[in-house]
Amino acid sequence: MMFQLQIARIATAPLPVWIIWGLGLVTALLLFLSVLLHELGHSLVALHEGVKVRSITLCLFGGIAQTERDCPTAMASLRVAAAGPLVSLILSGLLLGFFPTTKSIHPLLGNLFGQLGALNLVLALFNLLPGLPLDGGLIIKALVWKITGSQRRGIQVANTTGRILSLTSIFAGIWLFLRGGGLSSLWLVMLGCFGLGATRNQSQILALQQVLRDLQVADAVNRRFRVLEDDQPLRRLSQIRLSSTADQRPANWVLVCRAGRWIGYLDDQPLRDLPVQQWDCQVVANHVRSLDELSCISDRAPLWQAVRALEHAHDGRLLVKNAAGIPCGTLDRCDLGEAVLHKLGVALPETFLAASRRQNAYPFGLALSQVVDSMTATDLTEDSV
Incomplete structure (x- = not known):
């Protein structure tokens, strides 16, 4: 929809509705291609580290590359976690770099490159937020694992930062809504609730793992x-x-x-x-x-x-x-x-x-x-x- 509004603003003459929707569909498909490349970045580095990839599941703000096991070392885990956002940042840089050239060729083509570049930048920054299950949380986990020597401690720290981030998102969304931010501010609340649920599940899994390891x-x-x-x-x-x-x-x-x-x-x-x-x-x-x-x-x-x-x-x-x-x-x-x-x-x-x-x-x-x-x-x- 955002891309369609941009088309309406830059078009020198009214465009048929099917062209507007068609360009919007192309943008959506290219965005999911960007997400796929993001996950392929994780997968290729994981394979290089000797970890097999079972499947790749895509969603709007990223996806999940399901591996058979975690990386054997903290640095390998760090490289795998950072690969996806790095791919998105490279795509964003290339697309935004070609924005002036494509805009001079045709405004619609320039708008397409600009929108995809901005969306890839958002994709990278969103996934770099420091909380599980996002890539930023995995990076935090790997860094703490490297410093302390305990992978479990890394998961706990990343889970805690994810909980703080989720609560911040919920309270920020509520505050913006009360300040007249409209229904769009409730997206922050929804994202925060999703993240809070993920951290709660991770905490329960950690507790069960601890019991299963401690008891005989x-x-x-x-x-x-x-x-x-x-x-x-x-x-x-x-x-x-x-x-x-x-x-x-x-x-x-x-x-x-x-x-x-x-x-x-x-x-x-x-x-x-x-x-x-x-x-x-x-x-x-x-x-x-x-x-x-x-x-x-x-x-x-x-x-x-x-x-x-x-x-x-x-x-x-x-x-x-x-x-x-x-x-x-x-x-x-x-x-x-x-x-x-x-x-x-x-x-x-x-x-x-x-x-x-x-x-x-x-x-x-x-x-x-x-x-x-x-x-x-x-x-x-x-x-x-």
């Missing part, structure tokens, strides 16, 4: 398995299943021991394969399966590793072993999520936890697998404040 599996382990001696009749397994609550899903594991030593586990397949008449004459030892078939994890492993292991567990739970390799409990998504929320000071009623356990899901729909993916992608599994 032993802090979340539960004991949801039954024990049978290997010389007991198979009917004991049937009795255990009948005594379980109807809504208990998945059914508790049944571990088998002999003279105080664990020798394996027992599933329900023998009950399905054998007639009821043979349950008393068949002993558990004849149907024992190896514990190695179960997904296992050490009780000393950090909780973020358990999140990863649960994603690959065939029935969504893990057998927890102590340092001696002896089973000491079980862990499912509900147990893990409950431990994380408890560490954050959130207590859930048992009925809510039971529903989550039946669905084999994290309470509150916690996206812990995505949080762990971001930890490993940015090498934050060992970084500490």
Whole structure:
């Protein structure tokens, strides 16, 4: 619309409406091409630093170049973050530099170059604002990372500056609106709210990452398995299943021991394969399966590793072993999520936890697998404040 108004002012004769709208469309397409070049700047430097780029998503004031992981060093991260605004500044300089020449050729062509040059300058300056998730915030993160040696500290500082910037934008927009700035001043409020939401999400992710790194599996382990001696009749397994609550899903594991030593586990397949008449004459030892078939994890492993292991567990739970390799409990998504929320000071009623356990899901729909993916992608599994 701004470009169309400029055309109306400089045109020596009235232009058809379709030409005005057509030139506006060309300007919009060239702007998105500029945004694409901005993101390609990030992507090419990331590839040069050995980081693969998954995708590029475009929006009005920039885009997102999604990488598989963060750069391994602070300076590499700084170069990737600065590449996009640098491309926009170069484009702005070239377009504005050719503005006088193109204007002498034709006013409309000069106006096109001038508008695109100004828009690229705005694009660069907007993305250089010092707050996540903008490029300026990533630059702040890289600089603090370089100075302190802690990537996590860099994220915290950039997130704080982003929160301050967002609040400033909100209050400035409200002040301008009350001073008669009109509805256009509310754009500052909208941008501030968007930035504030992004910083709040980042703060929550940082808190979850800290908990997943600090807690061990032993802090979340539960004991949801039954024990049978290997010389007991198979009917004991049937009795255990009948005594379980109807809504208990998945059914508790049944571990088998002999003279105080664990020798394996027992599933329900023998009950399905054998007639009821043979349950008393068949002993558990004849149907024992190896514990190695179960997904296992050490009780000393950090909780973020358990999140990863649960994603690959065939029935969504893990057998927890102590340092001696002896089973000491079980862990499912509900147990893990409950431990994380408890560490954050959130207590859930048992009925809510039971529903989550039946669905084999994290309470509150916690996206812990995505949080762990971001930890490993940015090498934050060992970084500490």
